[in-house]
Amino acid sequence: MTTQAVRSAGSTPRAGAAGSAGATGMRRRRRLFGPESTRYLSATTLMWILACAYGFPLVWFILSSFKPAGDLFSYPLTLFPAHWTTTGYTQAWNSFNFYQFFGNTLIVAISTTVVTVVVSCCTGYALAKYQNRWLKVFLVCILATTMLPTEVMLAPSFVVVRDLGLYNSLLGIIVPSILTATGVLMFRGFFLTVPDELIEAARIDGAKELGIFFRIMVPISRPIMLTLAIFSFQWRWNDYIWPLLVLNNPDQFTLQIGIQSIVGAQNVNWSVLLGASVISIVPLVLIYLVFQKYVMNVNINAGLKD
Amino acid sequence: MSVTATAARSSAQGEEAPASSPGRRRRPRYNRYILAPLVLISVNVVMFGLFFVWPALIGFGYSFTNYTGVGDPQFVGIANYQQLLADPSFYQALLRTFVFTLIVVPTSFVFSLLIANLMVSRYARGKVVARIIFFIPWLISPIVTGVIWRWIFGENFGLVNFVIESLGGHPVQWQSNADLSLAVVMFASTWGGTAFSMLLFIAAIKNVPVSYYEAASLDGAGPWRTFRDITLPSIAPTSFIVILLTTLGAMKEYALFVSLNNGGPGTTNNLLVQYIYQTGFQRGQIGYASAASFVLMIILMAVALVQLAVNRKAERR
Numbered sequence: 001m002t003t004q005a006v007r008s009a010g011s012t013p014r015a016g017a018a019g020s021a022g023a024t025g026m027r028r029r030r031r032l033f034g035p036e037s038t039r040y041l042s043a044t045t046l047m048w049i050l051a052c053a054y055g056f057p058l059v060w061f062i063l064s065s066f067k068p069a070g071d072l073f074s075y076p077l078t079l080f081p082a083h084w085t086t087t088g089y090t091q092a093w094n095s096f097n098f099y100q101f102f103g104n105t106l107i108v109a110i111s112t113t114v115v116t117v118v119v120s121c122c123t124g125y126a127l128a129k130y131q132n133r134w135l136k137v138f139l140v141c142i143l144a145t146t147m148l149p150t151e152v153m154l155a156p157s158f159v160v161v162r163d164l165g166l167y168n169s170l171l172g173i174i175v176p177s178i179l180t181a182t183g184v185l186m187f188r189g190f191f192l193t194v195p196d197e198l199i200e201a202a203r204i205d206g207a208k209e210l211g212i213f214f215r216i217m218v219p220i221s222r223p224i225m226l227t228l229a230i231f232s233f234q235w236r237w238n239d240y241i242w243p244l245l246v247l248n249n250p251d252q253f254t255l256q257i258g259i260q261s262i263v264g265a266q267n268v269n270w271s272v273l274l275g276a277s278v279i280s281i282v283p284l285v286l287i288y289l290v291f292q293k294y295v296m297n298v299n300i301n302a303g304l305k306d
Numbered sequence: 307m308s309v310t311a312t313a314a315r316s317s318a319q320g321e322e323a324p325a326s327s328p329g330r331r332r333r334p335r336y337n338r339y340i341l342a343p344l345v346l347i348s349v350n351v352v353m354f355g356l357f358f359v360w361p362a363l364i365g366f367g368y369s370f371t372n373y374t375g376v377g378d379p380q381f382v383g384i385a386n387y388q389q390l391l392a393d394p395s396f397y398q399a400l401l402r403t404f405v406f407t408l409i410v411v412p413t414s415f416v417f418s419l420l421i422a423n424l425m426v427s428r429y430a431r432g433k434v435v436a437r438i439i440f441f442i443p444w445l446i447s448p449i450v451t452g453v454i455w456r457w458i459f460g461e462n463f464g465l466v467n468f469v470i471e472s473l474g475g476h477p478v479q480w481q482s483n484a485d486l487s488l489a490v491v492m493f494a495s496t497w498g499g500t501a502f503s504m505l506l507f508i509a510a511i512k513n514v515p516v517s518y519y520e521a522a523s524l525d526g527a528g529p530w531r532t533f534r535d536i537t538l539p540s541i542a543p544t545s546f547i548v549i550l551l552t553t554l555g556a557m558k559e560y561a562l563f564v565s566l567n568n569g570g571p572g573t574t575n576n577l578l579v580q581y582i583y584q585t586g587f588q589r590g591q592i593g594y595a596s597a598a599s600f601v602l603m604i605i606l607m608a609v610a611l612v613q614l615a616v617n618r619k620a621e622r623r
Contacts (some may be wrong), residue, residue: 024370036429043429047436050421055496058446060465061454073463077471119349126346135343138351139479143359147610151558152603155586155595158363159358159375164356179353181402207340238447241579244468245587256449256547256561263453263565277450280536286444289438296437 046269048108052152065089065278088275095272100251101258102279104170108243108254109236116183116232117225124187125217129199139188146181150242158245177236183228190224191217215301226294234284255280334353362376369597374590386597395573396598399581406488406495407556414496414552415545422507423533438601444501452565453495484574487567491575493523495562499555503548510544511537553609556603578602 004259060079064072065088067081092098127139157176166172194217202212240256247253253261259280262273288295369386373379390396421440422431443451458465459480469476480486514537522532539543560579563569569576576584582602586595 006586007452039429040431043424043427044431047421047424047427048432050417050424051436051439054443054500057454057458057497058344058442061457064457075468077465077468119353122346123350126343130339130343132340132343135347136345136514138354141354141358142350145354147607148358148557148603149554151560151582152599153361153365154370154579154582155592155599156361159364159368159592160357160361176353176357179350179357184350209339211346213342213346234445238449240447240449240564241583256447259453260561260565263449263456264568267443270457270463273453277453280450281446286550288441288445292438296441296508 020058032135053213061274062278065274072270072274086178086275088271089279092272092275092279096258096262096276097250097253098258098276098279100223101253101255104252105237105255106283108170108173109233112177113229113232115178116172118178118181119178120180120228121187121221121225122213123184123216124189125191125221127184128188128191129196142181142184145179146292150176154241154245161246166250167240167246168248170247170252173236173243176242177239180235183232186224186228187221190221194220223294225240226291230287232294233287237284260279355574365596365599368593369600371533371593372591373593373596374563375592378595382593386594387601389594390597390601395576397576398579399576399578402488402575403557403577406492406559407553410492410499412493414499415549417496418500418546418548419505419507423509423537425504425508426511436564441501443498444505446498448498448559448561449565451494451498452491452562455490455497456566459490481567482571484495487571491559491563494566495556495559497564499552501601503552506544506548507541508574510541514540517590542617542620546613550610550613553613554606557606557609560573 052142064078065083068083068085068087071082109219123142127135127142132212161167161172161176166175200215201214202216207215237254239254240260243254244257244260247257259273259276262269335444367620368379370381370383371379372382372385424614425433425437425440430436440463448452459467461467461477461479461481466480471477478486480490518536518540519532527535559577563575563577563580567575569580579596579602582595582598585591585598
C-alpha cells in the first residue's frame with residue numbers, strides 16, 4: 001500500500017515534465033545563461049571535484065591490477081598499464097584456495113541473509129502490530145543490542161560459540177549473525193505504516209493471525225526485504241573479525257581472511273593482492289548496480305549498521 | 307509517538323471488550339494474541355538469549371577470573387582491572403582510539419553532509435553517475451579499503467610519494483611515522499564511511515517540507531542561509547544518529563588498521579579492539595580481555611548517554 005503511494009508520488013513530477021517537454025529546451029538554455037548560472041556552475045563543479053576525489057583511489061587500484069607484476073613498481077608510475085594483463089587475477093584465483101574462500105563467503109552471506117530477512121520480518125511485524133508488555137521489553141532488548149556490538153564481547157562470545165560446538169564451522173558465523181537490530185527496526189518501521197484496518201478486516205473475514213501475516217503482510221513488505229537482503233549480504237561478505245575468531249581451518253576461511261593473509265605476509269605479493277581484492281569487490285558492486293533503488297531509497301533513521 | 311497512540315487505543319478496546327461480550331469469548335482471542343506474536347519473535351528471542359545475554363553475563367564473570375580458555379577459571383577479584391589500569395599500553399590504545407574518533411567523526415560528518423546536499427541540489431548536474439561513485443566505497447570491505455589506501459600511500463612504491471618526488475619534494479614517511487600513519491587511516495575511514503551517512507542525510511533532507519525552502523527563497527535567503535537556518539535544524543535528529551553511529555564505529559575500528567598498517571609502526575597505532583584481540587586471543591588471557599572489553603563497553607555506553615543528553619538539551623531549546 002505504501003509502495004503504491006510512493007510510486008505514484010514519484011511518477012507525478014515525471015508526468016508533469018513530459019507534458020511541458022517543449023518548454024524544457026528553452027528553460028535549460030535560460031538556466032545555463034540566466035542569473036542562476038553561477039549556482040549551476042559552482043554546485044556542479046564542487047560535486048565533480050569531490051566525485052573525482054572519491055573515485056580516484058579505486059580507479060588507480062583497478063588500473064594497477066591490470067599491470068604486469070614487473071611494472072607495478074617501475075618508475076615513473078603511469079596511470080594506464082603499458083601492457084594490459086590479467087595474470088594477477090588468474091594467479092589470485094588459483095593460489096591460496098581462493099575459489100574455496102569465495103565459495104565459503106558466498107555460502108555464509110547467502111544463508112545468513114535468507115534467515116535474517118525471514119526472522120527480522122517476523123519479529124518486526126510482531127513488535128509493530130501487537131501490543132503487549134513483553135513485546136515492549138523485547139523491543140528495548142533489541143535496541144540494547146546496538147550498544148553491544150560483537151567487538152565489545154569478543155572473548156565471551158567466542159566461548160559461547162565454542163561451547164555450542166560451532167567453533168571451526170561456517171555455522172559459527174551464520175547463527176550468531178541472525179539477530180540484527182537494524183533489520184528488526186526496519187521491518188517494524190515499515191509495518192507501523194501499514195494501517196491496522198487491513199488486519200481488522202482480515203480478522204473479521206476469519207483469517208488466522210499467522211495466516212494474516214504470511215498471506216497479506218509478507219507480500220507487501222517485499223521492498224523492505226530486498227533492502228535488508230542487500231544490507232545483510234554486504235555485512236556478511238565484508239565481515240572480518242568474527243570469522244577470524246571462529247574459523248581455524250584454512251578450508252573454511254572467508255575471502256576477507258584470505259586477503260588479509262596476503263597482506264600479512266612478510267613480503268606482500270602486490271600483484272596477487274590487487275587481483276584478489278578486485279575480485280572480492282565485484283559481486284557486491286554487481287548486486288548494488290542491479291538493486292540500486294532499494295538501497296538509495298532507504299528511509300529509515302534508527303539503529304542502522306551492524 | 308505512534309506506538310504510544312496505538313497502545314492507548316488498543317488498551318481502550320481491551321477495557322470495552324469484556325462489557326460487550328461474555329468472558330467465554332474473550333478467552334481464546336486473548337490466547338491467540340499472545341501466541342501469534344510469541345511464535346513470530348521466538349527465533350530472535352532465542353538468538354538474543356544465546357548471543358547477547360549469555361556472553362554478557364559470562365563476560366562479566368570472566369573479567370574477575372584468570373580464565374585462559376582451557377581448564378577451570380579461578381576467581382582473582384579485581385586483579386584484572388588493576389592490571390589493566392596500570393598497563394601503559396592500554397592507555398596508549400585508549401588515547402589513540404580517542405584521537406582517531408575525535409578527528410574521523412567531524413570530518414566524515416562534514417563530507418557526508420556536504421555530498422548529501424549536493425545530491426539533492428537541483429543545481430548539480432550528473433547526479434546519477436556521481437551518486438554511484440560516492441556510494442561504491444560503502445560496498446568495499448574495511449580490509450580491502452585498507453589495501454587500496456596502503457597501495458596509494460606506500461612509502462617506496464605509492465602514488466602519493468611518487469607525485470611528491472616528481473614535484474621535487476622528499477618522500478613522506480606514511481608508514482614509519484606514527485602520526486602520519488594514523489592520518490592515512492583517517493583518510494581511508496572517512497572515504498569508506500561517507501556513503502552510509504550520506505544515505506541517511508539524503509533521506510532526511512528529502513523529508514524537509516518543500517514549503518520551507520520556497521518561503522526562504524521568497525524572502526531572498528541565499529544558499530548558505532537556507533542551509534544553516536532550515537536544513538540543519540530540520541535534520542537534527544538524523545545528525546544525532548549519524549554522529550552516534552560514526553562514533554561507535556570509529557571506537558571499535560579494527561579491520562581497517564589491520565590491513566593498512568597492522569596497528570603500526572610497532573604497536574603505536576593499536577586501538578582498543580586490537581588490544582583486546584591481542585591480549586585475549588594471541589596471549590590467551592580470556593579473563594583479562596573480558597575486563598578490557600567491559601571497559602570498552604562502559605566507554606561506548608558513556609559516549610551514547612552523553613550524546614543522548616546533549617541531543618535532548620538541544621531539542622528542548
